[in-house]
Amino acid sequence: MILRHAAPRLLRLLQGFPIVTVTGPRQSGKTTLVRQLLPDKPYVSLESPSAREFARSRPEEFLRQYPHGAVIDEAQHAPELFSEMQSVVDAAGRMGLFVLTGSQNLSLLSRVTQSLAGRTALVELMPLSVAELRGAGLLPQDYAGLLTKGFFPAIYARDLDPHEWLQAYLVTYAERDARQLAAVQDLGAFQRFLRLVAARTGQLLNMQALAGDVGISDKTVKHWLSILETCYLIHYVRPHFANFGKRLVKMPKLYMTDVGLAAALVGIQNEGQMQAHPLRGPLFETLVVNEFLKNRCNAGLRDPLYFWRDNIGTEVDLVIERGQEIAAVEIKSGPTVASDAFRNLHKWRKYATERGAFSAIYPGLVYGGSQRFTREEVDVLPWLAL
Template sequence: MIPRDAKVTALELARGFPIVSFTGPRQSGKTTLARALFGDHAYVSLEDPEQREFATADPKGFLARFKAGLILDEVQRAPELFSWLQGVVDSERSMGRFVLTGSQEFGLRAGITQSLAGRVGLVHLLPLSLSELAGAGVVAGSLDMAMLQGGYPPIHDREVPPRLWFPNYVNTYLERDVPQLLEVRNREQFRRFVRLCAAHTGQLVNLSAIGADCGISHVTAREWLSVLEASYLVVRVPPYFRNFGKRLVKRPKLYFVDVGLAAWLLGIRDPETLNTHPLRGALFETLVVSEMLKERFNGGEPAELYFWRDHVGHEVDLVWERQGELHAMEIKSGATFAPDWLDGIDRWRRVTGGEEVKSTLVYGGDEVFVRDGVEVRSWRGVGQ
């Protein structure tokens, strides 16, 4: 197992909450991490039909078997358990007794909100970060190879080639997860929708255009995109709305959570193709945004990442606030620094009216330095 940065956060939560919940996409390492950290707990997967039937028909009897702690895998498959879990943890007040995992946000979030509010410490576990891969000595030697591989653990700790792993992952998702969340009559049409979303990664969300290209309505496109979000395959980054006297765009931007999956969906199979692909810049931006999300989630922080763009197209790729300090990040896929890359940050500084802004530029090269007060950071250290 490749060590995970979320370990510290998970153990801290287990000391202060009776339930710890790991959420994230399938195959992101939730179960592996839960079993590694809570090895003295019993383990039950609710993907097992017999266990699921027992938990659904007799939740009280099901839970009574496990006095010393329990890891419940894919707990959203038996929503009847949530109310009974509330009764158990309220009566015993034992911290870290139950560990839940789930790969569908809708069911898990609904159960926690309705029955377990205030009793659950949440860990959002995304695929492996570049820093985790580097720590294990398995990070790719080149940027293009790193983008092709993405961060799903099986690609790295089982050494399964991306060209073989991703098609099986997508087929499993379409066969198992999608039918649990909505009825899709035309599976190939939904597959096309997923590919079209990959073609829009790093861009403003335009559901009408995606729906038209896919032959579905705007309403259906919105519903299908929500399913991709609930499965932790994509994320929408909202615009930063603080009023600086400018007309701003109101649509969010769409990003795949794993750049390797997005590249595979686009038909990119080798570094040479990726290096000259017209969407290489968008894929690099996807990589960086994903790394920033992982850094925040692994540390137990909410996402709260934004972008800024005015009505004429002036943009800063990422904006966030931390401890009262405003941060801005520009993302450039080129390997050689160009001075005009700082134009967006310079414009942002003027827009903010001289407010103190910590500025960073992440690029596709290897050097690290400071230029005109901006930290220029290599892609290798983006989430550190």
């Protein structure tokens, strides 16, 4: 069994909130985690048409079945439950009564926040992390295989061909969910859109260029991207707008939430193909950025990740602010660190120092090798230690 780092926080929240909402991509392990932690709590999935219809048409009667609470899976299918649940938990006055899970981010959260404000805590469960795989003894020493395999738990729990499973995931979940939410009529265009989005992971988002390549309007691209974000298939890292006295770019960088899914979409089927593929660098960057995202989700941190890039193209891949402290991280896929790898970090540190608003400044670099060391006042960290 792979121990999930979100588990202690989930259990802690159940002591202080009557409802805990667990969201994340499909197949990220939400149901498995909740049922392992709460084996005695009744479980119902609203993916079942009969359960969904009962919950939507008679929410009061549906909840009356569970006087001691329950795990309600894919709760976004019956938003009618939420207002009724408010009355139930207020009357009961007990913590940890209901656990809701859902694989649609914005649609679920908007309804939860409207009806259950102050009554529910949120846990976002991403696919497995490097640290979780390392703890289970499942982490390979070469990242190329991991880029191909991705991080969905099912791939590690069963004897499956990763590429075949990821292709099935695309058809069964990604295309189905996104197409239903977006009311897509042209399946061919949408499939082409997904592949082109995957090919842009780790890059600045240019909606006009993407629209032109797919052959659809800018408005459609914006709508389809919002659906992919809702389904946890992509996320964004926004530019850091600290006033360093330089003109900074405003476009966000786009990342696929699972690097294996990105690899499958661009046609990479095995480790050998990954080693020679031109997207290996951006996919490695996606892996590292996603690890920072997973660690923050597991800890319940809401402050976002940023990147920094000036108007002449000097870029630092991640910028992280915590109060008066700031850290910057460069990402290099090579097994060794070249002497010029720190150039952008030094330039960023100069700007950050001149700004004078930070009590501490931490530059770091994550690379594709295996040793940890310090060079030129930069903490150099191997990806294996994330």
